[in-house]
Amino acid sequence: MIEVEGLTKRYGDKVAVNNLSFTVRPGIVTGFLGPNGAGKSTTMRMMLGLDRPTAGDVRIDGTHYDRLKDPLTYIGALLDAKAVHGGRSAYNHLLCLAQSNGIPRARVDEVLDTVGLTAVARKKAKGFSLGMGQRLGIAGALLGDPRILMFDEPVNGLDPEGIHWIRTLMKSLAAQGRTVFVSSHLMSEMALTAEHLVVIGQGRLLADTSMADFIARNSRSFVRIRTPQRERLLDLLRGAGLTVVESGSGVLEADGGTSEQIGELAARHQIVLHELSPQQASLEEAFMRLTAESVEYHAHSDRPPQQERQAWGEDWAGRG
Numbered sequence: 334m335i336e337v338e339g340l341t342k343r344y345g346d347k348v349a350v351n352n353l354s355f356t357v358r359p360g361i362v363t364g365f366l367g368p369n370g371a372g373k374s375t376t377m378r379m380m381l382g383l384d385r386p387t388a389g390d391v392r393i394d395g396t397h398y399d400r401l402k403d404p405l406t407y408i409g410a411l412l413d414a415k416a417v418h419g420g421r422s423a424y425n426h427l428l429c430l431a432q433s434n435g436i437p438r439a440r441v442d443e444v445l446d447t448v449g450l451t452a453v454a455r456k457k458a459k460g461f462s463l464g465m466g467q468r469l470g471i472a473g474a475l476l477g478d479p480r481i482l483m484f485d486e487p488v489n490g491l492d493p494e495g496i497h498w499i500r501t502l503m504k505s506l507a508a509q510g511r512t513v514f515v516s517s518h519l520m521s522e523m524a525l526t527a528e529h530l531v532v533i534g535q536g537r538l539l540a541d542t543s544m545a546d547f548i549a550r551n552s553r554s555f556v557r558i559r560t561p562q563r564e565r566l567l568d569l570l571r572g573a574g575l576t577v578v579e580s581g582s583g584v585l586e587a588d589g590g591t592s593e594q595i596g597e598l599a600a601r602h603q604i605v606l607h608e609l610s611p612q613q614a615s616l617e618e619a620f621m622r623l624t625a626e627s628v629e630y631h632a633h634s635d636r637p638p639q640q641e642r643q644a645w646g647e648d649w650a651g652r653g
Contacts, residue, residue, distance in 0.1 A: 334358055334512055335380060335481060340389035342375050342536075349375045351536035353389070357514045359480070362507045364527030364544075365516040368624050372536040373516050374412070377485055381410055393481060405434040405477030412485045414470035419459030423450050423469050426458060427476060436477055444472040449498075463490030471499065481512040488519055500526050520617035534624045544616070551623045552614030556592045558585040559608035566604050573598060586612075 335357040342350040350372040357363045367373045378384040380391050382398040393401060393408050401407050417426055427441045445451050448468040453461075458469060467490050474482055484503070488496045503526055507513045517523050530547050532540040540547055560566050563583055570577045575595075576588040587595060592611045599606050614622075 334394055335483075335514060336390075336392045336395075337376070337380070338390045338392075340376065340379060340391060341387045342372070342379060342384060343387045348536055350379070350386075353533065353536065353538055355531050355538060355541045357481075357512055357531070358529075359512040360507060360510050361528040362503050362513045362515060362526050363529045363531060364523045365514060365531050365533075366523065366620060367533040367539075370535075371533045371624075373533065374485060376533070377410075377412060377483060377516065380483065381408070381412070383412075403434040403436075403477070405430065405436065405479065407477070407479055408481040408483065409474035409477055409479040410483040410485075411467075411470040411474045411487055412483075414463075414466040414489070417458045417466065417469060420457060422455045422457055423461075423472075424454040426469065427472060430473055430476055434477055440476060440478070444475045447475060447502075448472045464492060464495055467491055468495070471502075479511075482506055482514070484513075484515045486517055487515060488517060488522055496522060520615070520620060524616040532620070532623060534626070539623055547623075548613060548616060548619045551619035553588070554611065554613045556587045556590065556595055557608060557610045557612050558587060558595065558606065559583060560585075560599070560604060560606050562604045565602070566599060569598060569602060569604075570595065584608075 337356070338354050340350055340353040341348070353372070353376060365373055365377075375384060379386050380393070380398065391398070396407075398404060398408070421429070423445065424441060427444065428438065430436070431438060431441055442451070442454075445454050448471050450465065450468055450472065453465065458466065461469065467487065471484070471487060474484065482503075487499050487503075491499060500522065503513050503515060507528075515523075515527065524544070527544055529543055530540060531538070532547070540551075542550070558566065563579075563585065567577055567579075567585060570585070570587055570590075573590070575590045578586050580586050592609050596606065596609050599609075
């Protein structure tokens, strides 16, 4: 378990992390989300004692990181896959880590096999591709067989097979009762991997909730309907108290009722339905909506910023 309480980090006048509190629990994959500059990397570095907090506290299974004996056996982390001596082989890199943490030499071969690097174990790390470097970093995190694992952008540089592999690995580690904390900008992958989310913006906590609740609270859900008796169904739905909009191409979007309720209503009035499907926003859409005011670095279109924000807001208003 990782416990973060009142964590704050200032760099001069800049507040990178602002009174952040949350708990990362075992048995599930917890996703850590936020726009660029939100303070995610700073928070993870403070968890590992790489940066000293201005205020607040972090405990790893109830203990400060700097008081852990052989820390790799408690928490394994991948923060920067490039933090490897390029002149060392993958095997020797892991062997150095193992020897400094009292980990048996045999464990090096085990993790190399786990991440698929056995065939290149004796090759120098400087010749590795980005994806191979990621796998080596993950091997280092797994080396001490820790109860807690922390990954920052673990799918960087991985091919589709590698992405599927790391997703399956994180889920299996959580299923073993381990604590798994992962930060990523790849929303589609996070939606398939994480069960719980911690979301921050400008150093502040924005959400600490389950994946399902996060999407439900920060997006619009509706039922999409197609029928050749559109006008009749439209009158019935509005008469039943549902909010219905016509979205073009003969499609109706109904808010305030379930697909089951709408289907039963149509059946009672002998209305033919060609489509009846519940719709919900993706994690990416929900994330964008929640963090819109917390984005520090904006790309700009040809429109002035005020028009861009207005158009974005109108787009969401049209959806909601």
